[in-house]
Amino acid sequence: MIDPLQASSRLAGAGLEAQSMRLRIVSENIANAQSTGKTAGADPYARKTITFRSEFDHAIGSASVKVKEIGTDRAPFQVTYDPGNPAADENGYVKMPNVNMLVEMADMREANRSYEANLQMMKQTRSMISSLIDLLRGA
Structure with a gap:
């Protein structure tokens, strides 16, 4: 145990x-x-998804997070009428990716905030280690 x-x-x-x-x-x-x-x-680009899992880390005696898998979203593709597009079918319809920009922006914001929270935790830990070293020097 560490x-x-x-x-x-x-x-x-x-x-x-x-x-x-x-x-x-x-x-x-x-x-x-x-x-x-x-x-x-x-078929166009298919949206990717990511799934996490909780994994027990024996070295620290606590659960930690790991990437479980990177998958593909099975939502249907959007279809738009664009007869001039090289990807258009015989009726002029083009399959567009199943990517919703609002969902992606929300995911990006949430991931960014989680990243920042973990980064802040790392900074606090470093600060505590530095304070501990200073205390030990003074002893």
Whole structure:
């Protein structure tokens, strides 16, 4: 078992890693929100999802967060009429990605706030370690 300061650093690090991956997935979704298929009638970019799991970390004696899987959203693709698009089918309809920008922006904001909270926890832990070292020097 490691000391509480190391444990809190380790927990914050796991949270930072998980939220960083979540931000990467959200960024990919936003970047591909208008990516159609390459050929007529082809499927466009499919929104990616991320799932987390709680995992017991024996070294710190507490639960931690890990990425469980990166999946694909099974929501139907949006269809728009755009006969001039190279990805349009014979009726002029184009399948558009199943990416909802409002959902992605909300996910990005939540992930960013969680990332900042874990970063603040890391900073507080470092501050406590620094204070402990200062106390030990004075003793």
